[in-house]
Amino acid sequence: MLVYPGHKLHVFDISKEAKDSLQAKGAVPYDNVAELAKASDFVVTMLPNNDIVANTYDTIIGGGGIKNQTIFIDSSTIDPNVAKAVQVKVKAAGATFVDAPVSGGVPGAKNATLTFMVGGTTDEYQAVKELLEGMGKKITHCGGYGMGQAAKVCNNMMLGISMCGLAECMNLAIRLGLDPKVFSDIVNASTGRSWASEVNNPVPGIIPTAPAASGYAGGFATGLITKDLGIASAVATSSNSPIPLGALTHQIYRTLMAKGLANKDFSVVYDFLKNAEGK
Amino acid sequence: MLVYPGHKLHVFDISKEAKDSLQAKGAVPYDNVAELAKASDFVVTMLPNNDIVANTYDTIIGGGGIKNQTIFIDSSTIDPNVAKAVQVKVKAAGATFVDAPVSGGVPGAKNATLTFMVGGTTDEYQAVKELLEGMGKKITHCGGYGMGQAAKVCNNMMLGISMCGLAECMNLAIRLGLDPKVFSDIVNASTGRSWASEVNNPVPGIIPTAPAASGYAGGFATGLITKDLGIASAVATSSNSPIPLGALTHQIYRTLMAKGLANKDFSVVYDFLKNAEGK
Amino acid sequence: MLVYPGHKLHVFDISKEAKDSLQAKGAVPYDNVAELAKASDFVVTMLPNNDIVANTYDTIIGGGGIKNQTIFIDSSTIDPNVAKAVQVKVKAAGATFVDAPVSGGVPGAKNATLTFMVGGTTDEYQAVKELLEGMGKKITHCGGYGMGQAAKVCNNMMLGISMCGLAECMNLAIRLGLDPKVFSDIVNASTGRSWASEVNNPVPGIIPTAPAASGYAGGFATGLITKDLGIASAVATSSNSPIPLGALTHQIYRTLMAKGLANKDFSVVYDFLKNAEGK
Amino acid sequence: MLVYPGHKLHVFDISKEAKDSLQAKGAVPYDNVAELAKASDFVVTMLPNNDIVANTYDTIIGGGGIKNQTIFIDSSTIDPNVAKAVQVKVKAAGATFVDAPVSGGVPGAKNATLTFMVGGTTDEYQAVKELLEGMGKKITHCGGYGMGQAAKVCNNMMLGISMCGLAECMNLAIRLGLDPKVFSDIVNASTGRSWASEVNNPVPGIIPTAPAASGYAGGFATGLITKDLGIASAVATSSNSPIPLGALTHQIYRTLMAKGLANKDFSVVYDFLKNAEGK
Secondary structure, three states, X not given: OOOOOOOOOEEOOOOHXXXXXXXXXXXXXXXOHHHHHHOOOEEEEOOOOHHHHHHHHHHHHHOXXXXXXXXXXXXXXXXXXXXXXXXXHHHHOOOEEEEOOEEOHHHHHHHOOEEEEEEOOHHHHHHHHHHHHOOEEEEEEEEOOOHHHHHHHHHHHHHXXXXXXXXXHHHHHHXXXXXXXXXXXXXXXXXXXXXXXXXXXXOOOOXXXXXXXXXXXXXXXXXXXXXXXXXXHHHHHHOOOOOHHHHHHHHHHHHHHHOOOOOOEHHHXXXXXXXXXXX | OXXXXXXXXXXXXXXXXXXXXXXXXXXXXXOOHHHHHHOOOEEEEOOOOHHHHHHHHHHHHHOOOOOOOOEEEEOOOOOHHHHHHHHHHHHHOOOEEEEOOEEOHHHHHHOOOEEEEEEOOHHHHHHHHHHHXXXXXXXXXXXXXXXXXXXXXXXXXXXXXXXXXXXXXXXXHHHHOOOHHHHHHHHHOOOOOEHHHHHOOOOOOOOOOOHHHHOOOOOOEHHHHHHXXXXXXXXXXXXXXXXXXXHHHHHHXXXXXXXXXXXXXXXXXXXXHOOOOOO | OOOOOOOOOEEOOOOHHHHHHHXXXXXXXXXXXXXXXXXXXXXXXXXXXXXXXXXXXXXXXXXXXXXXXXXXXXXXXXXXXXHHHHHHHHHHOOOXXXXXXXXXXXXXXXXXXXXXXXXXXXXXXXXXXXXXXXXXXEEEEEEOOOHHHHHHHHHHHHHHHHHHHHHHHHHHHHHOOOOHHHHHHHHHOOOOOEHHHHHOOOOOXXXXXXXXXXXXXXXXXXXXXXXXXXXXXXXXXXXXXXXXXXXXXXXXXXXXHHOOOOOXXXXXXXXXHOXXXXX | OOOOOOOOOEEOOOXXXXXXXXXXXXXXXXXXXXXXXXXXXXXXXXXXXXXXXXXXXXXXXXXXXXXXXXXXXEOOOOOHHHHHHHHHHHHHOOOEEEEOOEEOHHHHHHOOOEEEEEEOOHHHHHHHHHHHHOOEEEXXXXXXXXXXXXXXXXXXXXXXXXXXXXXXXXXXHHHOOOOHHHHHHHHHOOOOOEHHHHHOOOOOOOOOOOHHHHOOOOOOEHHHHHHHHHHHHHHXXXXXXXXXXXXXXXXXXXXXXXXXXXXXXXXXXXXXXXXXXXX
């Protein structure tokens, strides 16, 4: 995680390079997560998926890494049900656990403008708020355990649907003869507007700062939205919730993954849908 | 159409009641559209579908209703290609035709806050702008002939996608345990926001003025969004444009039609998707 | 159409080459469809789309090409509603019209093994049956006017859905570790079987005679199934029929069109979906 | 499981009634799965979901229920990856485990005409074949561990797609004016045919033995196809396989679940899609 003023930073990463780099900035490196946890008052974890989060906390608990006052903050993006299960285990071992997934990407991390969505009790939310404000701009209390994850996955499902839908609409508009800039302005002044249409229009040339303007580099990677939509599909299945557009958007992004576009900004779906031959 | 200050209003409607009602307000009723057109400088038509628009203009032209200076403004919502074809015929007969579909619904019509999307030359746009400003608040020039229709159909396809997607997300969020009001606030402050989430949240109780708060009465009818999505599907077919989410949204709304929900606000899709039994 | 034994063949085509080629085989070429119709007892038309069919029959009728005894057989694939409208016009002009779309492709045409789906009265069906038996193997009476077209479009929508679904299933099966040949045999002995799985499996190497075995050449072109799915979408819209899978299949094939695959067999959808990178 | 001739049957069920009923037929009841396993040469498990299968085998292993010669046959329908994980644990404890999900339903169980899809080595397949032939008619070797589950989930995904697609096509055909029996015969003689169209047409009156003929009672429950499609969605996510139609079919069946149709035959999707009002 970040080098954070006013706190002594203890760090662990499976990448030696990452640890060395943080050590060079003054952090104390550890070879073992349980030892690190034992030495810390706050532990922030950010890990790639459900299984790695569950295993890491099993390792911490099994390795005697739980102290009573420790507050564990998991900023991974995972299934809310996994977050709830880890909370139960950490609580049983005597410490505190909240889920606090984050959005805002690499630029947000660099500039401390991230958004954290926190799931836990009101007291726990208050206890982590100040710490998280050192890393992010907006710290939202979403509800009880797992609700930070639930909020993130539902918001991002909406985001994916908006982007795919906008890509279809822009492509159709252009093919019907509309000027994309003119149509973009109409949408933004009308009932079709969304964050995607206002901030990340997928047609190159509409918004100079959008990833579309630079070959879909940077931004929010197709691989990440696909992962989030996979979590959405899983929790929709486990809660018997119909998500026709969410499921289809997931499949569309999975097709993009199959075409090798994982690292492009998710607005690249416009480029995928448009007819290269102009037919 | 509306009784409009500063102009003598000539009216035709296939409904005698509608004509009588306008006559009572001072309008001059006609039994024949061609005669009405011959007597008018501006003719505004607002008709239910492609075929009726095409037939009405054939009747006007065939009935000798075209004068050189007449400007025909079609505010129906139809296929842009039909609008273009009618323009060609009216032009050939010596008059001017622009497409100017409208959004804003019955409240917009009553309060003169409608939005008109105009397709035509810049001169023609200037020529109709003042007249339309008497009926609407925003008069947008969308491009050449048919582009008013194209803009409306593309915007409304986006609107339908946003609403269906939002209904799925709200339902999923609630079933995962989120408070709908809390989640709604999160979405509106995040990347998932849209006109639908800010103005017409489909969950009863979130937005007091939204149709969801009054049994999905009023608002933008399911029957109308279904019609607009049908036009979107048709022009997507004729232009070979892939619209996966647009097409699926169309099918979802068509299913709602089959369930007898044509007259409810289109946000009723939330009520359709949620699991009444709580399973 | 085909050079047909026992009948004097009169031909028209907008392509001079096509006419010359038929003339070389003994057919009488015409420069004008109305003249050709006037000289014929049976007229078989096979044209690319709704508008060309409608215009051609307008030209025939307008050019005085209708004789009382003439039977017009339209073997184009078009919207059933257009077929019905043309029937009304031809009938009003005094002759007989049936719709008789055909399936079986170029091999079926060469070997006279085509299937004709006829819409018309029982008497009309009997009147055209013998003639069509010279060109096809199976002549089915589907019902009244337009029902030949309706049967073809509904069957082909099912075919498109089956093929896309099978492509997904084969791809998923392979990625889960199943041997494609073993899985194909299981499906064909189980509830998942279909014409597509038995005759046109999209995975190369399963069925030696299938287009997949030769780079997806030949077979039933993606461009044609896309056209048929477009007609299905149009008639679903005009009849308010929900077709969620049909509409999505249409969009998938439209995406393939956008990728330049119009001329490949429609089983190429498997190749499109599978993950080339093996990720 | 079944009372099986030539073997002494030991049984466990969480339902006391079920155990009592089997005891009345001569089976030996157990209060504990580990004890039962210790006393048996073959153990057949058939359980509702991933977690219960995993927990049951943990209980058996933890309770000392593994003997070297025991062959465990799991006939539950679960995620192939869970089956693989259980196999690894059982193997490590010294016994044999194969996955052998079953299809054929309650009638198949009563008449011993079930189909078993076996995942395991060739020797293991041979070792369980004879036993399974006492319960089923067709015992298929699908490949290595988990491949029985993979085959079942992929076949059933195809089945769900076929049924939904057929329901759409039949509804569209009827609304276009086709006689459903005539159209059904055409499809079954054409490229649109499938197991669903030949054996389980969803329109009442086409096939007298199909569930549609008796109010969609009996047959393959909507709740079960929804569960299978949920497994398909999960393995598609974990293997990054695009399944657009499979995912949409899953959502459609999930919507049917939300409408309280879980216990109806899955062909009830036709009844759900058709327009009751005839509009």
